[in-house]
Amino acid sequence: MEDWRKGQEIVVMEGRIKVPYRWAAGEVGTRYLQALRDERKFLGTRCPGCGIVYHPPRRHCPDCGRECAEWVELGDRGTLVSYTVVHRHHPQLSPLPLPFGYGIVKLEGADTGFLHLLYEFGEGELEAGLPVEAVFAEEREGSVLDVRYFRPLREVG
Amino acid sequence: MEPVAVVGVGMTAMRRERREDGYADLVYEAVRLALEDAGMTIDQVDNVVTVSNDFFDGRTISSMAVQDACGSYDKNVSTVEGDGTFGAFYGLMRILSGSFGTTLVCAHHKGSESVMPLITNAMFEPVYERFLGAEAVTSSALQARAYMDKFGVTEEECALVSVKNHGNAFRNPLAQLPLELTVEEVMSSPYVAEPLKVLDCCPISDGASAVILASAEVAEKITSKPVWVKGVAHCCDAYHLGDRDLSDARALRDAARRAYSMAGISDPRREIDLVELYDAFSYMELMWLEGLGFCGPGEGGKLTASGATAPEGEIPVNPSGGCLSGHPVLVAGLNRIIECVLQISGEAGERQVDGVRTAVAHGINGPCGQSHCVWVLGGEK
Numbered sequence: 033m034e035d036w037r038k039g040q041e042i043v044v045m046e047g048r049i050k051v052p053y054r055w056a057a058g059e060v061g062t063r064y065l066q067a068l069r070d071e072r073k074f075l076g077t078r079c080p081g082c083g084i085v086y087h088p089p090r091r092h093c094p095d096c097g098r099e100c101a102e103w104v105e106l107g108d109r110g111t112l113v114s115y116t117v118v119h120r121h122h123p124q125l126s127p128l129p130l131p132f133g134y135g136i137v138k139l140e141g142a143d144t145g146f147l148h149l150l151y152e153f154g155e156g157e158l159e160a161g162l163p164v165e166a167v168f169a170e171e172r173e174g175s176v177l178d179v180r181y182f183r184p185l186r187e188v189g
Numbered sequence: 190m191e192p193v194a195v196v197g198v199g200m201t202a203m204r205r206e207r208r209e210d211g212y213a214d215l216v217y218e219a220v221r222l223a224l225e226d227a228g229m230t231i232d233q234v235d236n237v238v239t240v241s242n243d244f245f246d247g248r249t250i251s252s253m254a255v256q257d258a259c260g261s262y263d264k265n266v267s268t269v270e271g272d273g274t275f276g277a278f279y280g281l282m283r284i285l286s287g288s289f290g291t292t293l294v295c296a297h298h299k300g301s302e303s304v305m306p307l308i309t310n311a312m313f314e315p316v317y318e319r320f321l322g323a324e325a326v327t328s329s330a331l332q333a334r335a336y337m338d339k340f341g342v343t344e345e346e347c348a349l350v351s352v353k354n355h356g357n358a359f360r361n362p363l364a365q366l367p368l369e370l371t372v373e374e375v376m377s378s379p380y381v382a383e384p385l386k387v388l389d390c391c392p393i394s395d396g397a398s399a400v401i402l403a404s405a406e407v408a409e410k411i412t413s414k415p416v417w418v419k420g421v422a423h424c425c426d427a428y429h430l431g432d433r434d435l436s437d438a439r440a441l442r443d444a445a446r447r448a449y450s451m452a453g454i455s456d457p458r459r460e461i462d463l464v465e466l467y468d469a470f471s472y473m474e475l476m477w478l479e480g481l482g483f484c485g486p487g488e489g490g491k492l493t494a495s496g497a498t499a500p501e502g503e504i505p506v507n508p509s510g511g512c513l514s515g516h517p518v519l520v521a522g523l524n525r526i527i528e529c530v531l532q533i534s535g536e537a538g539e540r541q542v543d544g545v546r547t548a549v550a551h552g553i554n555g556p557c558g559q560s561h562c563v564w565v566l567g568g569e570k
């Protein structure tokens with residue numbers, strides 16, 4: 033009975049668990065993505081209770097549960113709250129070539145941070161509090177990747 | 190809380206790839222070991238809680254595929270999709286409901302079968318975040334950076350955790366990655382996502398674990414050495430990373446405060462003898478030590494550098510080798526509970542720490558420790 037293992041690798045069945053899926057962005061997400069696509073603008077929503085401006089926008093405040101019906105136009109610049117420079121490119125995940133990074137960016141006018149890509153930065157240039165600006169794609173289709181990435185703020189004023 | 194005890198624990202070896210064993214084989218092994226440890230037969234198990242994740246298992250309703258191996262026929266079964274500490278919490282509540290005298294909690298994971306970054310990327314919100322490609326390592330790197338910037342914690346201090354925990358794994362035959370390391374070796378390992386280097390990150394692992402919980406009435410009949418649940422709590426923080434102060438583990442502080450209060454602990458550093466916490470990345474051990482109240486904010490690095498968290502130190506942390514030395518996801522939190530139980534029972538073999546009466550086990554769920562579960566376990570009812 034032991035002999036069967038001789039020269040026999042354990043069989044491994046190759047496959048994929050990829051199945052099509054559709055995520056509805058909802059009214060709030062759709063309005064947000066529409067403004068990115070058509071006007072290159074970031075929108076947030078303000079909680080009438082806490083006054084917190086959420087970006088990305090939320091229909092209901094996660095802190096107090098009130099409806100955040102007021103839309104607020106935010107700047108396309110902000111500051112880095114945290115950042116990482118990525119050293120491993122994953123062909124199925126990484127939208128940019130190395131060296132790129134991820135950052136949590138607090139846009140002008142927003143109270144919460146926003147996860148996005150960082151690019152066009154020099155070695156050692158990234159630091160907390162660094163002013164950054166959004167770089168929009170020329171061809172925009174209504175997705176968070178209509179913003180290609182954020183980069184250190186180039187022009188002042 | 191009515192007293193509930195852990196009466197049996199079982200754990201497979203954690204390995205990079207256990208190709209010889211399917212999920213059910215791993216679960217069967219863990220369940221058999223837990224039953225043997227408890228001196229029980231499967232007939233004495235009243236209900237079963239499995240812990241699994243469909244994406245990781247590559248099949249939907251993944252919990253049902255391991256019920257045979259759990260001996261679940263004719264039993265009430267339920268499932269937690271999250272870390273094992275949360276699964277055990279649910280198992281505990283089922284006993285507290287009064288409906289069951291015993292619960293078998295079992296978790297399994299085969300990291301070898303999937304592509305880890307693709308699975309952990311899929312935990313992010315699909316409209317605003319997922320297509321940016323962030324996953325467990327890159328998001329944790331953002332947390333590490335925020336934490337280190339806020340308190341001036343250095344990469345060298347984080348590296349000390351890796352050196353200690355991989356070293357501890359030499360005394361744990363079930364650990365996957367015992368390594369003799371220096372801080373310099375950790376520091377010179379390549380970056381995955383700054384400030385995290387290869388040797389700051391947990392490995393990918395296969396493994397399964399099981400624990401059996403019992404009401405006091407049953408526990409005292411079954412075993413002469415039950416380990417009692419003295420206090421337990423879990424707390425959650427915001428889902429979106431940008432909504433949180435990533436440098437502040439407030440959900441852990443809240444969970445620890447509630448668990449300690451239930452256990453009657455006012456000074457954790459003095460009253461707790463050992464800690465097993467969820468060190469998926471080296472910086473996490475420092476942050477979680479602070480959140481668990483063993484030192485002040487930002488002082489985890491100094492506490493580690495002082496040697497206090499070494500096996501022979503004042504408050505040994507992860508004497509098992511921690512998640513850095515073996516990280517079957519979901520199983521990992523159960524493994525923290527199991528190590529505490531073994532240490533309290535005096536059954537931790539070569540790595541036994543002297544005089545462990547009260548120990549804390551900790552697990553996390555969600556990106557960057559979105560939620561935390563804290564268990565205080567003790568030898569006395």
Ligand SMILES: [Zn+2]
Binds near residue numbers: 096
């Ligand atoms: Zn509010």
